[in-house]
Amino acid sequence: MAQATEFPRFSYKGSRLKPLRAFCQVARLGSISRAAEALFLSQPAVSLQIQALEREFGSRLFDRSGRRxxxxxxxxxxxxxxxxxxxxLDGLEAAFREKLTGLDAGELHVAAGSSTILYLLPQIVGAFRAAHPDVRLTLHNVTGAGGLELLRSDKVDLAFGSxxxxxxxxxxxxxHEFEPMLIMPPDHPLAAKQKIDLTDLSPYGLILPPQRLTTYRLIDLxxxxxxxxxxVALEVGGWEVIKQYVAMGQGISIVTAFCxxxxxRARLATRSLAKFFPSRSYGVVKRRGKFLSPQARAFVDLIQPNLLAPRGYDQTGHSDR
Incomplete structure (x- = not known):
């Protein structure tokens, strides 16, 4: 009787993929318990997989810093x-289906703040919809921390902001970068000054976004x-609301030029504060190592400086009129 030929057994799915997946989740989340929840496994199972990897590679892979x-x-x-x-490997099936359908179908989820959606994304969204009308695009209107949470949980493909x-x-x-601008009513005392020093702002109450946002913390710094x-005369969210209250004479504010x-310009006086405050950059945020879908890559390809510059401004944030 002919001896049965033995074929090599490829056990990477059982012996390598699972512990590596557990390792990556612990590295990303900083916690055995959170990784176990994300993987629908028990904590001991995740711990054993990490220990198996450490034995295999002969190295300690994690240090404990407090509870993290x-x-x-x-x-x-x-x-x-x-x-x-x-x-x-985890995204292989989805990537395969996307390759089959190309850009003629599918979904794209983008996280961005209200100001970004209002001022920076309209032309990009218009260009994307014109080129890919069958892709369902969802803009998630969230603040910075909320956008990062959606990004880390894979509920959005990418985020756009500062x-x-x-x-x-x-x-x-x-x-793109935009310079900081002082805005005030046209009849404000500072409107008569061509050059403004930081100390000139002290006597006047500022209208600022909430303290939890980056803009407030940067101005305070x-x-x-x-x-x-x-x-601070008033804390209120949204550039449109801030501009309205400044126009009403309730205070002055420091905003980003793109808004x-x-x-x-017909109801507000403006002065550049680039001498005192750094410019704010805006761009694409994604999870490190994540492969973008064809839809996401097509959207990113449209995000160019000429599409982000608001009308009436060049790419440094200065008025061209």
């Missing part, structure tokens, strides 16, 4: 190598470092 697990140098190296493999500090698990590609006192329209 952080990657060791060896862990960072393994995460850099394993994450694209795990995400590529970032000062970029977490290690995310990639940020700035596309600049005043604190310059040791210039300031007062100033031609209509605003």
């Amino acid at each position: 697990l952080t990657l060791t140098r060896e862990g960072e190296l393994l995460y850099e190598m394993a994450r694209p493999l795990v995400e590529g 970032m000062l500090d970029v977490p290690a698990d995310l990639d940020y590609a700035p596309i 600049v005043f604190q470092r310059a040791r210039v006192p300031y007062t 100033i329209t031609e209509t605003d």
Whole structure:
């Protein structure tokens, strides 16, 4: 009787993919318990998989910092190598179906703040819809922290907005910069001055976004470092609301140049504060190592500086009129 030929057994799915997936989730979330919830596994099962990897590679992969697990140098190296493999295999079926349908179907979810959606995305959305009318596009109107939460949970494909500090698990590609602008009523005392110093703002109440937002924290940081006192007359969300209250004479404000329209120039006086405050960049945020869908890549390809510059401004944020 002929001896049966033995074929090699490829056990990567059982012996490699599961522990690597568990390792990547712990590295991303910083917690065994949170990784277990994300993987629908028990905590002991995840712990055993991490221990198996550490034995296999002969290296400690995590250090404990308080209640959070952080990657060791060896862990960072393994995460850099394993994450694209795990995400590529996990997304293989969806990527295959997207290749079959191309850009003629599918969905695209983008997270952005209200100001970004109102001022920066209309032309990009219009161009995308014209080129890919069968793709269902959803814009999730959320603040920075909310957008990052949606991004990390894979509820959106990408986010678009401004970032000062970029977490290690995310990639940020700035596309455009806009300078900070002082806005005030036309009859305001500061409107008669061509050159304004930071100390000139002290006597007047500022209308600012809520303290939890980056804009407020950045403005506060600049005043604190310059040791210039300031007062907040009103906290309110949204550039449109802020501009309306400034026009009513309720205070002055510091906004990003892209939100100033031609209509605003008829009711507000503006001065550049680029000498004192840094420009704000806006760009694309995605999870590090994540493969973008064809729909997401097509959307990103449309995000160019010439499409982001508001009418009446060049690409530095200065008026061209």
